[in-house]
Amino acid sequence: DQQVKQNSPSLSVQEGRISILNCDYTNSMFDYFLWYKKYPAEGPTFLISISSIKDKNEDGRFTVFLNKSAKHLSLHIVPSQPGDSAVYFCAASESNTGKLIFGQGTTLQVKP
Amino acid sequence: DTEVTQTPKHLVMGMTNKKSLKCEQHMGHRAMYWYKQKAKKPPELMFVYSYEKLSINESVPSRFSPECPNSSLLNLHLHALQPEDSALYLCASSQEASFGPQHFGDGTRLSIL
Numbered sequence: 001d002q003q004v005k006q007n008s009p010s011l012s013v014q015e016g017r018i019s020i021l022n023c024d025y026t027n028s029m030f031d032y033f034l035w036y037k038k039y040p041a042e043g044p045t046f047l048i049s050i051s052s053i054k055d056k057n058e059d060g061r062f063t064v065f066l067n068k069s070a071k072h073l074s075l076h077i078v079p080s081q082p083g084d085s086a087v088y089f090c091a092a093s094e095s096n097t098g099k100l101i102f103g104q105g106t107t108l109q110v111k112p
Numbered sequence: 113d114t115e116v117t118q119t120p121k122h123l124v125m126g127m128t129n130k131k132s133l134k135c136e137q138h139m140g141h142r143a144m145y146w147y148k149q150k151a152k153k154p155p156e157l158m159f160v161y162s163y164e165k166l167s168i169n170e171s172v173p174s175r176f177s178p179e180c181p182n183s184s185l186l187n188l189h190l191h192a193l194q195p196e197d198s199a200l201y202l203c204a205s206s207q208e209a210s211f212g213p214q215h216f217g218d219g220t221r222l223s224i225l
Contacts, residue, residue: 098209
């Protein structure tokens with residue numbers, strides 16, 4: 001029973017265009033959501049997070065949108081750069097537990 | 113550069129060996145975590161330590177024994193592991209278990225012969 005789902009295993013975009021990565025969740029108790037980027041042979045790197053009291057959070061080229069009614073979040077990267085090519089994991093947690101549940105990941109390839 | 117340091121980077125051990133994985137952070141974080149990641153799968157939580165006390169054990173077999181000697185260090189003691197325990201073991205830390213993103217180390221790649 002996957003509580004956090006990333007339905008697209010891979011995504012390919014052209015350099016300079018927008019990358020949109022999607023994530024769905026089923027547990028309505030989740031109230032904190034994060035995106036991580038992972039290169040081979042490295043641990044996940046934290047990118048951006050959003051609390052359930054917000055519907056948008058921006059940090060430079062990265063924006064996360066949260067739609068609580070649809071139990072859906074997305075990560076927008078604009079403009080996309082070749083160095084953004086990596087596996088992107090969506091994660092969610094219930095407050096006060098510290099327990100992160102990860103999606104299966106989406107491999108992003110940004111072509112020059 | 114990661115601020116969570118894990119040693120060793122690679123470990124090969126037999127099923128009868130005893131070994132330990134180590135994790136260190138100097139960010140003043142009070143929550144630390146162990147995750148297991150199999151190839152092409154997401155990380156899965158094993159243990160959570162909050163203020164040096166074990167707060168979550170995700171029904172992990174007793175052949176994995178965590179230890180938190182102080183607020184900066186987290187160990188994972190391994191004994192009598194099985195081949196299916198071969199995986200990447202990731203350590204993470206956060207300000208508190210209930211607050212702040214978790215920051216990960218680069219992991220220990222463990223192979224059980």
